[in-house]
Amino acid sequence: MMPHVVIVGCGFGGLEAVRALSTAAVEITLVDRTNHHLFQPLLYQVATAGLSAPAVSAPIRHTLRRQMKRGNLTILQAEVIGFDVATQRVLLDDDQALAYDHLIVAAGATHSYFGHDDWAAHAPGLKTLADAFTIRARVIGAFERAERCLDATQRDAWLTFVVIGAGPTGVEMAGTMAEIAQHTLPQEFRRIDSRRTHVVLLEGSDRVLGSFVPALSQRAREQLARLGVDVRTGCTVTGIDADGVTYETRSGAAAQHHRVASKTVIWAAGVAGAKLGQALAAGAGAMVDRAGRVIVKPDLSLTGHPEIAVIGDLASAMSHPDDPRQGKPKPVPGVSPAAKQMGRAAAANLLRRLRGAPTLPFRYIDHGNLATIGRKAAVVDLTVPGIGALRFSGYFAWLFWLFAHIYFLIGFRNRLIVMFDWAWAYWTYERSARVVAQPPSPPAA
Template sequence: MTQAQPPHRVVVVGGGFGGLSVVKGLAGAPVAITLIDRRNHHLFQPLLYQVATASLATSEIAWPIRSLVRDRPEVTTLLATVTGVDVATQRVRFEDGTAIAYDTLVLATGARHAYFGHDEWEPFAPGLKTIEDATTIRRRILMAFEDAERESDPARQRALLTFVIVGGGPTGVELAGTIAELARHTLPPEFRNIDPGSAQVVLVESGPRVLRGYPDSLSDYASRSLAALGVEVALGRAVSEVAADHVIFGDRRLETRTVLWAAGVRASPAAQWLGAPTDGAGRVKVAPDLTAPGHPQVFVVGDTASVLDRKGRPAPGIAPAATQEGRYVARAIKARLRRASRPRPFRYRHPGSLAQIGKQSAVIDFGVVRLKGEIAWWLWGLAHIYFLIGARTRLAVALNWVWIHARNQRSARLITQGKS
């Protein structure tokens, strides 16, 4: 009697868009999947800034990973921190010293914010990549108003009501616009000793314009819309110093207690684990089939991978790119198991760029079609609701946005985790 062949062992490190797309794409394949993440939830990162600015609750943009694969008996979920990969023995090492073997490994370990050689700025200028980041930022923003309400010294009060966002990409623009709306439309009726509407919101961008990846017309519209919300847009000025009580950009020193970082990202240390070549952001320069050079059993996707599009430009670090890469890897693994010809080289197809500026303003670039203003805002909202998981979440987020649009009320203004 012939002994049954053990299933092919696929280990996926990272439960984000890329990792989950691989798992989803392998449904029905003769594999045993182990999905590893150091957090127990999948995060819809495009709306993370809305948690940071008290528009949405954490449960509305995050879901337990186990619940997402509960109907997949071939998938084992592990809550663990990966510290390395032994490619010689094909094992993934954990923080506690244990390890797990793989036949095929998929690294979808994401990225963190980068401070361009100034990591000492991080305690004073948190970035936005995780739920913990978002709740930290939310706490800092809300506590700034609370502390200002009790402050009698005008200079210190002014510093508390000054918010600086570094980086004029989509995250920076969205943070700046939403903080301005929070200060000018939501909070004023609730404070007695200060006028929250007098808060100074400054968006600092080292380049010549915000939303550099968008057409000039949409970038200019975003700048005008931010100015209409009361946001000061400081262009062509690089940050040279960040401290607990001030920030310096260009030749200007600004007293502030709240600096938020949206200026750059750096990939996880996955490339170091593999000894693989990287780009300037630490992403693995993958082969055309998304494998790590010299390691055909290791695929790399999402923010961990440096992938070129059809025009030879790096694919952006956004959810659609990670999802497309994850689907491709699943097809490639299934082709290997069937001993079929490998898929053609991966080609990223850009679905379009979207950024919200305020509660009635957004910009959308679909290439040929470019939209701005309120109609773009409605399409932006519909697109994001579509990609949320579950009818309850979609309904909750839609109702929250309608309430904010109609009443300027944000219900997620809870100060948690103490004060920092």
């Protein structure tokens, strides 16, 4: 009988692991709670009505149709609720259990509100399609509510948007919301002037896009300012409620307290490993790091459990250089190329183990970092083999970002749709996915 591999999660890591294993003499069961693979890097476009959901996602069964033909892959849409590591079983939400010989867990990450889970109701984060629909309804609904609002103070609060966290997602969200207010909506409302919209980007550290070099962070800040985004750094959020955000800044030992009245707050600040990681770690005697990610061995397996690998955003992994003279191991970042590379590496190590060969430590090949800020503005920080760092910003960076994302999208049809929608939006400023089924939120008391 062929060994049975269970893979949990069909994001970037899980999908790559399935692809790498499907030609091997193994039986694979892939489990995901959704029926689609999601291209998260373009999710903010769904949240800001630039793209529709099917443009940035693809049905798992269709994506893996070629692998299905090989006859060794089963796909199950189910929620994994835990693991029985001792008997090697994955526990599903309907009381079923899947026995495995090898397990790859790629369940991704979730939002972290740094111990303030009550903030989630007022400041949704962006991780799934459902999150994107919630944010889109709130953003579009806020302009509708402002148009109906007779009280000037309340109207200003409806026209104030706060994004918390100035990483790539926060910067993309803030830049795009400013663009919508300035260019898409001005002709469409009678009582309000959408150009008076105030987009505030709050960041705890002293610069935006902290994973980029300081010069590119500075360029990004200037590009955001040009779009009209009010960037405030060095701000620690201390409270979020239905009417706004409170935060603290420090000068020396003294703290200053501030308040922004806003009806629409978006959380782009904290990421933590999916809850499933803690269940796995508890069962397998593994450790989790401060962000709730499972600490893995150099070959991505768990200590004492070579049959279990954890990959992608759920793994706290180190990249090991081929030659120790090239430097110390470095933490692997939570980005899609890293998840894909881990998916391939975990599959290769699993096959090595089946052959009785030693496994290899994981090495992350970092090709660089991209972030867009809005129309015609982006920053690019590439590592080009043989040349070194290639850094640029502005219009050409934006074009580079655009084509890179189209290239990496799954499915020819999706690429065509995205190209068409972006070209249309470029000339008309129109956003193609503004139809929202939910009514705007009820009038404030």
